Amino acid sequence: MKFKISKSRVANTRNGLLFVSPFLIGFSVFYLYPFIATFYYSFTSYSLVGASRWIGVLNYKELFIEDGLFTTSLYNTFYYAALFIPFSLVVGLIIALLLNTNIKGRSVFRAIYFLPSIIPFVAMGMLWVWILNSRYGIVNEILRALGLPAPSWFSDPNWSKPGYVIMSVWASGQTMIILLAGLTGVPRQLYEVAELDGANWLHKIVHITLPLLTPTILFILIINLIGAFQIFTQAYIMTDGAPANSTLFYSLYLYRVSFRYFKMGYGCAMAWILFVIVFTLAWSLFKSSARWVYYGREEG
């Protein structure tokens, strides 16, 4: 009897492995191996053609000590992330709250606010080059009509990054939709109880909605953190780093190093630094979540 069970277990295990083997093979070949290989190559000088040469930590040393563009690109990316992550969250939250109220044509509005996030990055880049055109763009037309100064967005190193933030916030319909889903999960009774206690709308948002949304917010923060550090396509299409390297984001520089100058080893080192940065930030977010994320369980 015992023998029989373990036999079927063996068969099950084998069959199970067989069924998941497409994933296992794909994952090992296309993710795991490259992942490990890039770590090795980050200690070499390698240009795709010819053998790689072991140079120890020289790539890392050059990045941290000698390469000014590395610092520039890191600064640009942090700048962008620091603006984009909070803005997209706040804007997404406001829109989600508004769209969660009982208004006519609610689903139409939801669709409208979600639409920008399904536009491909390239098309979006083309569009925003025009929207933020210094002379004829609609944004500057409005600013001028309001008597406000109209910046030369992508022609001015001080305004180019905010330009990207505005564009990305516009396209963060994903954030809004996830928050909306989170909002529908907030039990109605809680609001009713609060109303009986005389709470106004602000009280309800601060004391009920936000605490119950914290798991959703944590998820969004992590997703947007990863997304922000990977900004590439728009920057590659729209400005390619100009003006004066003010939009040379980390991934763009990584691409340039690897595929324009073919310094693959150097590029691998950059990729690993990016990985460590994003990992550390995401990890500390998780760690901190114990203090501010509420999962509906009673404490103690």
Added chain:
Amino acid sequence: MRKLRKSNKIVCSLVGMLIVGLLISGYIPAASAQEKKATVTFWTPFPVPFYEPWSSWVTDTFNKLHPQIKLETTPIPWDRLEDKLLPAIAAGNPPDVFQFARPVFQSAAMGHAQPLDELIENDPLVNPEDWYPGVWYDVTYEGHVYALPFESDSLVFFWNKDYFKEAGLDPENPPEYLSELDLYAEKLTKKNAQGDYDVLGFSPWAGRSVEFMHWGWKNAGTFYDSKAGRITAADPRNIEMLEWEVGYAKKYGPEKMGALAERAKMGGGATAVGMFCMGLSAMRVGGSFFWSQIDKYGPDIDYGMTRYVPIPKGGKNAGISEGTLIFVPVGAKGIKEYPGAVWEFMRWYSINAMPIWSLQVGDLVSRPEYSDLWMFASNPKVEECTKAIELTHPWPKVAALWFYRDQLKQAVEYAIYGKKTAEQALKDVEEAVQREMERYK
């Protein structure tokens, strides 16, 4: 059981028929396989998307002329070329012939291109002296020839004659020196009530002169000391020229100039329709191919063009010439298995097909023998551009030339936006490129 057998029979007979059929049909190619065609694979950036007939024309014509060779052409977009070639080389399966940007220095130094010395020595039809010396210079590196040239371009000065007349300047006399250029630029610039530019007289970093080296050369500056192997970007004469560019930024404002340039951008930053074609700038340093773009996109613009781009007093004429070339990637099979066929195509493409391409799209021929032909000589615009090739300054023979040029473009931006002084910007370039050169040792 019976059923199974029946179906087995059907399968068997089907397979049998297939085998017989294959044998019969295979017999014919098997017979001619003895004189199997040599297949030459060729990757080119040219045909997509504007000149689509080109790749099919090349393939059809070459195959008709050479029945014993089969040419297979694959068009690849410009900015994807290297991305495609390098993995192909690494995987041991590159094309037999590859068309790429001139000069060849970096491809040679990085071991992407094979030397062609022997093939050239043994071919009486291919003589280096038949090409413009500057063009041939670009296909050699450290004593070896690595490529055959294709078309060429040169650097030309364009000016809008109508704007010259409006500003009271002689439309037949373009500025000769930078001092005149600065003066003309001021006179030709038009501002509107909001303080934005409607027309910009001149921008030293617009168009083809986004490349900084030629300004330095014009002031007798150098960028590389080949004897010492030192990068000399921060040559005081180069700094002087960058400061001259910064003068424009200070006077006209780089943001306002950029805002005007944005208007000319087509969609995602392509500058095919430049400011000059739209009447937004009055003078411009452009590539020799630029006149055909003006004729196409700004047909109403009455312009003049000269090979004498303004120079500093006491300076010299020194332009840029680029173009493309064809080389044999390292590890290509064709050159080992049927070198005759590969070489036949390379020679035909470089010498015979090149003038047809140039005529078709307004590029320049790389061989003087063609420049006197009526179809080129009868067009004064082409003639002026072709003469400009002779005023070209050679590129420094630096393996990291593209890196160098990218760095210089960035240095110009840093300087004009006031992020660095001209001297600091060029010193940083010097240091970065010097460091980059170590990789090639």
